[in-house]
Amino acid sequence: MNETARISTLKGIGEKTEKIFQKAGIYTIGDLIRYFPRGYDVYEEPVPISELEEGKTMTVTGSIYGRIQVGGSPKMQITTVYLKDISGTLKVIWFRMPFLRNTLAKAGAITLRGRVIRKKEGLVMEHPEVFCPASKYDLKQDTLQPIYPLVTGLTNHAVMKAVRQVLEECDVGEGILPKDMVREYQLSDYRRAIYGIHFPKDKEEFYHARKRLVFEEFMLFILSLRMLKESEERVLNPYCFRKQPQIEKFLNSLPFELTDAQKTVWREIKNDMAGIHVMSRLVQGDVGSGKTIVALLAMMYTGLNGYQAAMMAPTEVLARQHFENINHMLQEYEISLKVGLLTGSMTARQKRIVYEAVEAGEIQLVIGTHALIQEKVIYKNLALVVTDEQHRFGVKQRESLANKGVSPHILVMSATPIPRTLAIIVYGDLDISVINELPKNRLPIKNCVVDTGYRNTAYRFIKNQIAQGRQCYVICPMVEESETLEVENVTDYTENLQEIMGVNIKVQCLHGKMKQSQKDEIMEAFSKNEIQVLVSTTVIEVGIDVPNSTVMLIENAERFGLAQLHQLRGRVGRGKYQSYCIFMSASKSKETKERLDILNESNDGFFIASEDLRLRGPGDLFGIRQSGILDFKLGDVFQDSQVLQQASEVANLILEEDPQLEKEKYESLKQQVQKIIQGGMLETTL
């Protein structure tokens, strides 16, 4: 019997049963071997009847006391007995098992394992598994019994029986990992791993079995991804980028020096742009780490080389902010490049003027929302597109540009703090740069978590900061599921706060329902310090950069996720002044406190992400899981991040040693990789 044999070759699986197995996706012996349990049931030591607990599955040993009754209807016969031990008596019932009567009648001591429920007459054990004589239970005690995912008609027992038969009669092979690697990483032998995942003797055996299989699963995936990437034809770089002395001059005259991390990333980008192939690079860095300046450098570099660059921002407010900043810098440093803004809310006439200038090449740098790509903008010679991860510059957009005859360099900016190995998987088709340090002049943000009783003190603190020339954000209490209420809420809150702050301080609200032009005006006034306190919903979450703002007061902090709070807090602490974040919470729950304390303790996005993971479990960290990219059969990219790291290292080593997997020892590995690539299983990632 080999792996490709149909499961009907197994004893006891006829045509009808085969169909049921097929519904669960099990066609062959190989499918069955890799039909892993979704959990395990532990057969614990029997307890005295008096210690049984309602709602639990438990085990008791005793002897039958009194008569064995079989009643109910002919269709639903119910067998009822009483089991007795020295601590008490328990009623036990079985459904549709009248034949048990004979076994039970002859039994001495028996062991029963089943769910305990409460009925009128007291605790009852319903439909338990019978071990007769009681000593039969010894074999099962302390073992882990697999619980398989099931479909209608398929019982756990049927899967267990079939798997057991296969493992007894079939050679499961040696797996795809070469022996030397198994030894080096102290992985379990493949046969033992397969046996151990289905029928582990104990938790340790399960752990080792799972580790081996997860390792294999991750490595296969990463290897396939890399090989696919290698085999893909990368577009040759049609652009000619030369050194631009003006860039060096600009860098030298900036009021700050780039951090080492920024310098490295900038070098990587320059190399890419002058390289053989078109760039596809992700720049990852925590909030405020200085990604934007690197993107601006890349854009200037493009412009100075005689090409056009486009930057797609996630919101109009942000697009305008980038537009103002870059314009300001170009003027200040006398760089003669022209910048255009293109957003959805502009009038048709305003847009047409920009379109024409872009087409004529009079504008070299275009900043905008995704209107940049969606609408019919014709570029004279587009050579760079900067975008953010929310607008992942996917295959589709690339195609739509390619159709217009352009394949620009692509630069994606991301503030999502995910580990590098994971980033390699999530952003499979991009090269990755990491800005892993904050600018030197930064003072760590001082945090505090307080209850609403502290509000007046917080307001006094804000007044004090404003008296010193600084500015503040207040994130308004959230109102669930009602945008209208939320608007009312922000407006009322603002009026109230204005009264408290007095006439010399300008308090202004900002919310998503406002007209774009109004939002722009407010943001501009705020960046000029004509407004001192900005009361806002979370619209300011992404990317707003006003370094003079030093206080962030977040009302109802308990209602936000950790990642979102970290992004919000990232709006302060962006300049040379000491900044503060006040998380105000109306909740007294212990969990909320524990969550907010994490932010109180640390300003590090990676740490916060990992703590978020620890508290919430591998639910949906930053929405990545929702994308469906990371659905592995056994492995969990968050929980098994160490194994992922190792698997990634090994994949690298293998490809370095044998890029085409031609050596004999990699034969089965190669077969699996080809199966994955040809089966299109990686398409969601690329």
Ligand SMILES: Nc1ncnc2c1ncn2[C@@H]1O[C@H](COP(=O)(O)OP(=O)(O)OP(=O)(O)O)[C@@H](O)[C@H]1O
């Ligand atoms: N090396 C540096 N030294 C000092 N200040 C810097 C440095 N690099 C950038 N800055 C300043 O720090 C602030 C934050 O930088 P930037 O907006 O580029 O961060 P970011 O990584 O894009 O942040 P976010 O993810 O929050 O949008 C800006 O005001 C910028 O001018």
